Amino acid sequence: MTGAKIRQRFLDFFSTKGHTQVPSSPLVPENDATLLFVNAGMVPFKEVFTGHAKRPYKRAVSAQKCLRVSGKHNDLETVGRTARHHTFFEMLGNFSFGDYFKKEAIEYAWEFLTVDMGIPAEKLHATVFTDDNEAAKIWEEAIGLPGDRISKLGEKHNFWSMGATGPCGPCSEIHYDRGEECKCDNPDCGVDCECDRYLELWNLVFMQYDRDETGKMTPLPHPSIDTGMGLERLVSVIQDKETNFDTDLILPVIRHMERIADTEYGADPEADVSFRVIGDHVRSMAFLIADGVFPSNEGRGYVLRRIIRRALRHGKMLGVAEPFAHRLVDTVVKMMKESYPELLASEKVIRGVILAEEEGFSATLEHGMNLLSDIIEKNKNKGEKVIAGLEAFKLYDTYGFPIDLANEIAEDAGMSIDIGQFNKEMEKQQKMARKSWKGSETIGIGDRVDIEIEYAPTKFTGYENDIAQNVLVREIRKDNVIVNSASQGEEAELILAETPFYAESGGQVSDTGTIVGTEGSFVATVSHVSKPDGAHWLHKVKVKTGTVKTGDKVTASVDVERRNHIRRNHSATHLLHSALRAALGAHV
Template identity: 45%
Template sequence: MSTPDYKTMTTAQIREDFLAFFEAKGCTRYPSSSLVPDDPSLLLANAGMNQFKEYYQGTKTMDGPGACSCQKCLRTNDIDNIGDPRHLSFFEMLGNFSFGGYSKADAIAWAWEFITSPEHLGLPPERLHMTVFTDDDEAAELWCAQGVAADHITRLGEEDNFWAAGPTGPCGPCSEIYFDQGEEFGCGSPDCAPGCDCDRYLEFWNLVFTQYDRQEDGSLPELPHRNVDTGMGLERIAAIMQHKGTNYDGDLLSSLITVGERLSGASYGVDAARDRSLRIVADHARAVTFMISDGILPSNEGRGYVLRRLLRRAVYHGRLMGVRGAFLTTYVDEVTRLMGQTYPALVESHALIEGIVRAEEGHFGTTLDAGEQSLASELSGLAADAELAGAVAFKLHDTYGFPIDLTREISDAAGHEVDMAGFDACMADQRERARAAANRDAWGSFNNVWSELSARLVPTQFDGYDHDELEGCRVLALVVDGASVDCAHAGDAVEVVLDRTPLYAEMGGQCADTGALAAPHATLRVTDVQVKEGLYAHAATLEEGSVSVGERVVASIDRGRRELVRRNHTATHLLDAALKAVLGPHVSQAGSLVAPDHLRFDFTHFEALTPDELERIEGMVNAEIFAAEPIVTRVMPLAEAKASGAVALFGEKYGDVVRVVSAGASETPFSRELCGGTHARNTADLGLFKIVSESSVGSNARRIEAVTSMGALEYVDEQLAVLTQAAHLLKCRPTDLVERIESVRDQARDSAKKLRDALTGAGAGAPAAAGGAERTLDCGAYTCVIVRRDGLDSQGLRELWDSIREKADGPVACVIATRTPEGKVALLAAGTDAAVRAGFGSGDLIRKISGLVGGRGGGRPNMAQAGGSDASGIDAALDAAATELSH
């Protein structure tokens, strides 16, 4: 087929043209939702319809005919296919949607207009093909009405052209649009047509018409209103509009492949294996960049595990391309350059994304090295020509992120094949678990009591910023044991929904208020408040009387508790600002807990804080407290808040109007954040800020726990009490504690050295330790000393070996066992280089005897160690060593 005679468009042009086209049809343009969906049944956003789920279900309604969006999506259920010319992990999905607004006929007519009109895509009609569901005569007729030739319409069955939310529920036929890339892309079969597995007919737009409600008996009654859900892969249509053959040849991904060419020195299109690695790194690097920008951090479960797996796979394929050292931040820079204007979060979080990627990449490089060592150890224990067990290969993959390709390559070089059937079985089990987690029904189950209440009640109005008590709050609903009731009685555990409330619900890390509800004939003690479907659910115990829906109550908070919470919440804002000032702009809040007695603050950082850094951070917060700055709250548009420099929580979603909390009344306050929580009125209210602990909560996150106000006073009192008690025990004044402790430490070290010298024989004329035993074996070319010396630790074992080696006249080895001071067992086997050359192997020997003391261990031929828990087996282990060496 000749060169296409249609125009060329960039990805950015296609994206904007699509959205503007449907806006002109009356659809509302929606920004992409986060990759972290609001829907708890989804791990990651994987389709444009995710954010419109409640509109399809009818629990929400939309003004106008429909919506359109360009949605960030991520799918990894077919991760092993990613890197072929078609599959991607991250992609953008263009979509237009109707929730009973415009019709099926409109959707088909508009799709045809957009793809064929010269003002838009302008694709040649003769190269367009449609598929419809076998029984969907309506869709076929609608396409014909647009001028599509009958032989360009293919009917496919339920597997290809019928969408369903599950065995029952919303469902309907699909119609897919294909582009004929030409015979050179085809399989050569005379039956080749849309739906064929070859690359000739490329599907790029799917129109789903959700119009039925499938019943248990299989019947398909019509839904109350018909819905339209379409999805057009932006990368696919970009490749078509740029006259390219695959997703990876479009302008965005080809730019990322160029980065790989530059880093590796390879040329794309020369070597198939190298090309696949170039595609994988380009795809995964883009996915990782977007995931972190949406607040996902690497971890060993859930979304964080998906992120970590993609990042590690990219690092591995970088190694396959010959790239050594850290390199992924180069891709992060390019992704930000290419897509930052469309997705500003990439720019706003750039320093953080780079920091996390750099730290995770460095950590995995070490892990990859450890995996290589583990594999080498496994291979060394195999008999000649034996297979490496599939379970071992899978463990390397799952524990170290060690790719199977690398396992096979290293194993082959060592003369061993890998049991791929066993490995594939383990992988299949893991994929099934992952598929169940990542591909759960996108519709989920929303038909519970809270979705029903939300559909008929207005959201609860929180009015607790300036009020500790509100009169006349109307009871809108009562829920007992998961069911809506009209009346609750004494002794019931009830969830109460009010039209307005002063009690803060648990949100943003701040714990919920507690308090009371006083009804005309009842008293309720509130122990928790949670937001459920926009309604404040006051968890309460009905202590006396009864309460009914429609009654008016007086709602009040525990004032003293709220005051402590306020102070700790303001402290988290001051702490966040101090962390950024001391550590750098990559610091971002990764979680928090604001309770009455303490606060916990998680933040992105890549190493432990030094004592000096902690001292500076604590000092900066206390300086703001002592400056007695007012806490100023303003409500303003989101754009204005960001322009003012207000800090937004990483990965958090905000509405068009936000609440901004500033510590200080000036134009440049110490802290300014978007926040809906409750706060102190003045920094001086906090009294004192003390950091209690700093620790790790992951490879890229740290945690600070701190106290303020009464909690800080209690903490200081506790520390002073400990100092006083320690001084009493050491018989000195508290001011002399350091000097006294140093003296005691020096004495203890001296005593410990004398004891070790006695046990190891290192001291002049030192006697043998009590209970000690020793024998010497003549092993031909070397001598082996077998010793038991109880009371040593691992360091003592090594020192005893040093003593034996120094006193020996020729090649010597040893096997030493001890019952440690803690009652455990430590074993050591070691030999000089000459003894090892003569056949002594420490690692093999330790592996054979360590089971007799309830332990395991290993090491190099010249030294190996093991620990154990069964001291009664020490003598048996030494006897077994003697027997082994005597053979």
């Protein structure tokens, strides 16, 4: 059975049980500043579980895109070295919002695994929380699971909470026994062992308490169900594969990479790590970019950049010098487009973004890896296992080689980097940069939102005219202090009753020009125009001759030639933007 069919069978099964099928949310959480990425199937329903939002259904089922690359759920460094860890994965889940509870959740899970998926019942074990006798009784009496296949474990394994406070409760995990041949050397090897014999398939969370700041747990009036099962793990069981990477969800990407690298997967353990890293990371790249995340030096964009660069490094280790990751996108899209049509819609963009990142980082990667190899070799010859932070900082500062990648390469060589010294050098550089930066004396538009003006809004006539005559000077300000006049050589801001000057907004710079008093009593040049409160135009001027006074009548004239140049540039920018969107996609 294919991975795609298993995904659909799960959704169809719960649909027949009265669950509403909910499409996967994007990887970027909506209205949740606590997470970089969606890392579990329940994240899109968090507000429903806490009671802050309502849905038109009480039962839901989904196959949710997830990414675990930050916080306590960070699998980035272990990807490729284990059989099960991924950055990107799909979480299958069924949810009850105050509808059914433990008995139905356990019965549904058992029916799907043993009947729909055909997994032998004797291969399955269950764990429950130490004090959850109710769940243990359901497993034994309603399901008929023998007592020796039901394990009671503590809070670390079988109690789930959304945070320090809020909804929480015991959980029950379903494990698949891969057989005696997978047993480790631990004589007490069981479902709580870290080896790969007992594979955790499904976690059923029984949200039945509300925990307060003191740790007191009060029963919820409407207990809920949140379950999660990794699709990749389930598929590895159904397809009888040793690792998740050998399933048809990832292996086609690895096979594609085999052709590019002209190297066989499975022939060399170290090369296999690189194949698995690339197989995993390319999926993450594709889904992140399709969901609007692009490489940058901070936040989500930096995570994507790290993933791309880590894949490129492993490509180099397979002997591939030219850009390759963008070529693997075709395989990912072909496999996943039916379930995730956003991949097909963004395919051209995904390839283009990855290729640009590959080309931009390729020279840095090669040069940095060569320099770091020399440093590692030098340390080995000296018998030293810690690379000086100063040397790592030089790689970063002079050659742009990322410290996280340097650290990973060092660890692969059995060494470490003195991160403390690296951070000190970084701090020293930042202090020097701050010291040398004198800043800008210009007051930004956003810094003036607190301005208070009692007059009626300025009348803007610039769309019809480039000159306004006999206009009243309502107010004069110097350093945001109201004054009665400004004389030759002084700078000030004038508020006029009417103006033809366009104020900076919408990505377009302001007009410039002149303001002249009646009969030439003063001449002032206008260098900038803003509207800090959105209603009153502030004309920044320098008085060239004479004195301007509150109550004067003036003529305000826009520099027409400059305005026309700006108009043409602004229109050209819109045309370019339209062309880029047509060529690259709606994200531009």
